[in-house]
Amino acid sequence: MPTDTAFTLSSELINELLRSMRLRGVQYRRIQAGPVFGIGFATKPGHAYFHFLAAGCATLRMEDGSLFELSAGNAVFIAHGGAHALLSNPADPVQDIASFDAAPLGDTVCAVNASPDEPANTLLFSACMEFELDSIQGLGNLMPALMLIDAGGQRYPGLMPILAVMEREVSSARVGYAGILARLADVVAAMIVRGWVECACANASxxxxxxxxxxxxxxxxxxxxxxxxxxxxxxxxxxxxxxxxxxxxxxxxxxxxxxxxxxxxxxxxxxxxxxxxxxxxxxxxxxxxxxxxxxxxxxxxxxxxxxxxxxxxxxxxxxx
CATH class of the missing domain: 1.10.10.60 (Homeodomain-like)
Incomplete structure (x- = not known):
């Protein structure tokens, strides 16, 4: 079989599998924070977390204590809903996201100020969703617990403009924005899954x-x-x-x-x-x-x- 034909078959297969992917029950948060903050996210089996750091810096701490430094333009995808926290510094106290005051911006979107007494210098776009892969459930089980994403990097071309549009939709709250967000979230998740498949390690099973x-x-x-x-x-x-x-x-x-x-x-x-x-x-x-x-x-x-x-x-x- 010629190499170009084989590649086309693989590409068509990935297209077919991604079409079966579903995001359900997506909840969005626009989170702003000051110089000191600690935001915790509890374990949610059957769900996925997605965070995009639009401005500022943050430290991601996973449940096992591992730390990752994030800067503006970085994103995080936690496919299996594992517990984690986003902090200004690893030593800062953590407060569960559900305990913060949230201003509703719609049925599925709210705004959270994690540092109400301080000037905001960090802006996060956050989502939690049921991540269903339907006919590719076996693929979902193989996805790593944590995926760190450089939205402006070569592995995810076009991701940064989509995330920027999502942030504008949340900020402006124009008519119909919840429907726009739902469709854009599908695209973002599909791009992340595709990027992982394309760059899966050689010993993938x-x-x-x-x-x-x-x-x-x-x-x-x-x-x-x-x-x-x-x-x-x-x-x-x-x-x-x-x-x-x-x-x-x-x-x-x-x-x-x-x-x-x-x-x-x-x-x-x-x-x-x-x-x-x-x-x-x-x-x-x-x-x-x-x-x-x-x-x-x-x-x-x-x-x-x-x-x-x-x-x-x-x-x-x-x-x-």
């Missing part, structure tokens, strides 16, 4: 490694584009221009599961999204995923998720 493996990219792209097709291992191998046995061995070694098991798990992740978020009828989900009957789909769903599709739907509550 699982789906992160598969995204960078031109010998698997064609099959994965086909699976994600047509999850309801009745795939055979031979058909998937043909997309990679390799034999059935070579493909099956490489797929298992890279992703840790056989190809057809991956197909089933992918279908059930999509089914969970369609049932809970899109509220589709069970019979329609079964049809979309290629099952000949609702009963066959329900058996597969329970085998993979541990509960029937109806219980999955009932157990889900939309975020406030």
């Amino acid at each position: 699982g789906l992160a490694a598969a995204l960078r493996d031109n010998r698997l990219a064609g099959a994965l792209l086909a699976l994600h584009q047509q999850p309801g097709r009745d795939w055979s291992v031979a058909e998937l191998a043909a997309h990679c221009h390799t034999s059935r046995s070579v493909f099956a061995d490489r797929f298992q070694a890279t992703l840790g599961v056989p190809p057809l098991r991956y197909v089933t798990e992918l279908r059930m992740r999509l089914a969970s999204q369609w049932l809970t978020l899109e509220r589709l009828p069970i019979e329609e989900v079964a049809y979309r995923l290629g099952y000949t009957s609702q009963a066959a789909f329900s058996r597969a769903y329970k085998r993979i998720t541990g509960q029937p599709p109806g219980a999955s739907r009932q157990g889900f509550r939309s975020p406030a």
Whole structure:
């Protein structure tokens, strides 16, 4: 396979996977602080934190005590919602962000002054969200707990202007700005995930490694584009221009599961999204995923998720 064709396949696969990414329940804060401040953020499983330092300097302290110096133009993405603090100095006392007075700027945006008795010289744009990767959940599990981002650096071209627009939207609070913020947040998260995939270390495992493996990219792209097709291992191998046995061995070694098991798990992740978020009828989900009957789909769903599709739907509550 020519190198340029292989690269195109990998690029198309990443496009397909990023389209499935969802941010839900995003809460934004515009935080200003003076020369002395300490702001704590509690652990939030299933969520991600994002902070952009628009002006000033700060020290990021993670739960394990590790320290990172931030300056204007730096951003932080904490994919698994780990506890952390942003401080003017590591010795400064910390106050949980929820305990600060917050001035509502809309349903999902508020302004916080972390140093009300001091002149502000630090400006932070902060967000907390449910970070859902749907069909690429395996990729999300592999993301590092902390990603330090130079928004003006070469790895993230175009990120700084988007962050600047987000800050202006929060500051101006023009009509419809919450909707604009939601769309821009999707773009920012997608750019961060893409930058990590592009620069993933050579010993990356699982789906992160598969995204960078031109010998698997064609099959994965086909699976994600047509999850309801009745795939055979031979058909998937043909997309990679390799034999059935070579493909099956490489797929298992890279992703840790056989190809057809991956197909089933992918279908059930999509089914969970369609049932809970899109509220589709069970019979329609079964049809979309290629099952000949609702009963066959329900058996597969329970085998993979541990509960029937109806219980999955009932157990889900939309975020406030």
